[in-house]
Amino acid sequence: MALSTGTKKINTAVFISGTGSNLKSLIKFSNLKKSPISIKMIISNNPKSKGLAFGKIYKIRKKIFNFSNQAKTEKEILKLLKKKKINLICLAGFMRILSKNFIQNFNGQILNIHPSLLPKYKGLNTHDRAIKNKDRYSGCTVHFVTAKLDSGKIIIQKKVKINKKDTPRTLANKVLAEEHKLYPEAILKIINL
Numbered sequence: 001m002a003l004s005t006g007t008k009k010i011n012t013a014v015f016i017s018g019t020g021s022n023l024k025s026l027i028k029f030s031n032l033k034k035s036p037i038s039i040k041m042i043i044s045n046n047p048k049s050k051g052l053a054f055g056k057i058y059k060i061r062k063k064i065f066n067f068s069n070q071a072k073t074e075k076e077i078l079k080l081l082k083k084k085k086i087n088l089i090c091l092a093g094f095m096r097i098l099s100k101n102f103i104q105n106f107n108g109q110i111l112n113i114h115p116s117l118l119p120k121y122k123g124l125n126t127h128d129r130a131i132k133n134k135d136r137y138s139g140c141t142v143h144f145v146t147a148k149l150d151s152g153k154i155i156i157q158k159k160v161k162i163n164k165k166d167t168p169r170t171l172a173n174k175v176l177a178e179e180h181k182l183y184p185e186a187i188l189k190i191i192n193l
């Protein structure tokens with residue numbers, strides 16, 4: 001389904017598992033008057049996600065789902081998203097792989113942010129791998145989500161220089177700072193497509 005803003009903002013759900021710094025930047029973006037999205041819901045598979053606190057701070061409904069029976073849980077989530085008329089899902093550090101069935105049955109777009117210059121370093125430990133390979137640059141990517149991990153069409157990327165002194169942690173922090181700007185840019189880009 002193509003996204004169109006019209007005069008109304010696009011109802012958005014953000015899926016998280018951890019710290020939620022990208023969630024925070026998306027909430028700030030959505031609160032701008034000119035923003036095309038409105039974040040209606042935060043979904044997590046992890047009751048300990050620090051990012052859930054942003055639900056309380058910004059008064060956004062949050063819901064935790066247990067993924068031990070993923071097929072059943074995904075059905076419940078789809079039902080909820082439909083009820084809330086959600087048309088956009090932003091995965092932001094969400095550590096579960098959504099099934100093909102979920103992706104096909106969601107009536108809207110699903111985006112993900114990944115901390116590497118895809119197609120390089122799909123999956124985990126991207127910063128560690130980039131440093132070990134002595135890459136000169138790393139970065140981040142926002143892409144459409146398909147059933148194949150970190151492989152959907154790329155929307156936008158940002159390069160980040162790797163210095164000799166960088167550790168996976170310092171590189172992660174530099175990349176995260178760029179991620180916070182890149183996700184809103186990606187949303188603006190797909191809306192203007």
Ligand code: GRF
Nearest residue numbers: 019020021022093113114115
């Ligand atoms: C980010 O680096 C994101 O690219 C990756 O997981 C991390 C999540 O960080 N998928 P946060 O929870 O948004 O702070």
